[in-house]
Amino acid sequence: MEKTLLIEKMVAGGFGLSRKDGKIYLVKGAYPGEVVEVSIEKEKKDHALCKTKRVIRSSADRISPPCEHFQSCDGCEWMNVRYDKQLEYKTSIFVDQMKHIAKLEVPTPTIVPTSPYHYRNKLEFAVSSERLGYFKKGTNDFLPIKECLISSRNLGFLKLGVEKVLKDHKKFSSNVDRVVLREAEKNMVIFVSKRKLTPPKIEEANNIVSLENRSHVVISGRQTVHKGKAFLKIELNGIEYTIPAKSFFQVNYSGASELAKIVKKYAKGGKKVLDLYCGVGFLSLQLADVCEKILGLESSPISIKAARKNARTNGISNTKFLLSKVQEWNPKKHFDTVVVDPPRSGINLSVTQKITSMKPSRIIYVSCDVTTFARDVREFVKNGYSIEKVTLIDMFPQTHHFEIVSLLTST
Ligand SMILES: C[S@@+](CC[C@H](N)C(=O)[O-])C[C@H]1O[C@@H](n2cnc3c(N)ncnc32)[C@H](O)[C@@H]1O
Structure with a gap:
């Protein structure tokens, strides 16, 4: 079923909210002030989840997304809107959730921006036909990724190095389930597989680790170090940290x-x-x-x-x-x-x-x-x-x- 809606504001989950005939519509891919034609994906008594089919009146804050994978990839859903607006939406989502869930009226908080692109120090890839990729929006289908614009530049280079090796070692590649790339002062490639792996040499990698893992938690399982160490190091605000391959650290x-x-x-x-x-x-x-x-x-x-x-x-x-x-x-x-x-x-x-x-x-x-x-x-x-x-x-x-x-x- 299709509907035409006016988007009022952004809400948690990255949806644009619209109200019509006493019902709330939560729309993916639409921004405040826009009039959009949507398809209803899921309908409940008081609200419905929708997808934008056509933008009838576009927001002046829309920009052309710089990533070729935008729309097909599941990440970076706001890449087609100005960064200053993204920040504004986040503060208003905070105020909104505090009002509706915490039942508190709070003033609009300050938001500290970071670099809009090339900020991620950890990437998790699926593997198919010797390529590294993510998943197609809303599915478990493999999507090969040429370049991820939120990845740190160095991890972008490392990804190319890993893909070259996967191409040259097809049998090895067919046994790899996931590849995780991490970066600190040096970088690390983590191969995840149900089997015990012996990865080939990767020139661009400082550290190579494999994880034998049958669980759904990607970074877990029996660890083997094939090159370098099983940890990375980083200094932040004057403190030096060792980060083991399997440990959490801010991305x-x-x-x-x-x-x-x-x-x-x-x-x-x-x-x-x-x-x-x-x-x-x-x-x-x-x-x-x-x-x-x-x-x-x-x-x-x-x-x-x-x-x-x-x-x-x-x-x-x-x-x-x-x-x-x-x-x-x-x-x-x-x-x-x-x-x-x-x-x-x-x-x-x-x-x-x-x-x-x-x-x-x-x-x-x-x-x-x-x-x-x-x-x-x-x-x-x-x-x-x-x-x-x-x-x-x-x-x-x-x-x-x-x-x-x-x-x-x-x-
Ligand atoms: C969001 S991270 C924060 C880590 C740390 N504060 C930092 O900034 O690097 C959450 C941490 O909680 C740990 N964790 C998850 N469940 C836990 C639990 N039930 N009890 C204790 N720690 C837990 C995870 O292993 C992870 O290190």
Whole structure:
């Protein structure tokens, strides 16, 4: 069924919102002020999900997308709109979600931009016919990628080197399920396969690792190092980090540097600080010179080991790192400041309760998902906290995603 709609504003998930005949239409590929003809993909009683079929009245903010894969690829859905508008949409999505989910009226926050292109230090590719690619929009069909414009330039070159080797080694290539490229001071190629692999030489690669992996989690499984080391190194704001192949690290280094500066500003003067979901100690170690003691908690053994190593390398002695799932840990001490940086799914109710039961005077909640953030903030507010400060960071230009850094204080 087709419909003509006027787009009112952008909302979470990167949709343009339209209201007609008492119903809400969430439209992909349309921007505020536009009149579009849409096809309805999914219809519920009070709302419908739609795709833009034809733009009848176009927004003046549309631009010609510089990437040849735009529209067919699943990433970078906002690449055809001006970057300053992308930033504006992100702040309004934040305010909107806070109103509707957290039930809070908040002022429009500041958003810190990053480089609109060439920012990603990690890329995950599918492999088919010796080519590296992503998936076609909304499908599991392979889409060969010539150049990814949000990839760091160096990873772009590395990708070409990997593809050349895959072409020259067809049998090897047919056994590779995924290829992950990571970059820090040096680069790394990670081959993922259900089988044990012996990768050929790749001149452009500083480090080559393979993962024998049957699970749906791409970066997991038995690891073998074929060239160089199983970790990368990067210095951010004067702290040197070792990042193991299998550990999480922020995908946008300039955004990560900004993130650390803001968290540091919000946490300054903390006496006993708890850093939940601490990864390789990224935020804990940044706080070491402005806070007295920091305890980091993380469920990945490799990341915790790296966090301890990172503290030693930097001569930092006021941090401790504990291997535990946050939900399984029971605090025995009081913490005046709690930093929380969970995965996209946010924190569950038991963790919110655990945090508030410690009665910290400050909670610094870092999130890459506005919807789960708003849900969790609602719980903190019910428990006597209010949002004192918020800064957004555009960690993911050309997409509808962004990072939130917030300071909640007890009222
Ligand atoms: C968004 S990352 C943040 C990491 C770190 N704060 C940083 O900025 O690099 C979330 C981290 O939470 C960890 N994690 C996921 N579920 C967890 C859980 N239930 N308990 C503890 N850590 C968890 C992941 O391994 C990952 O390192």
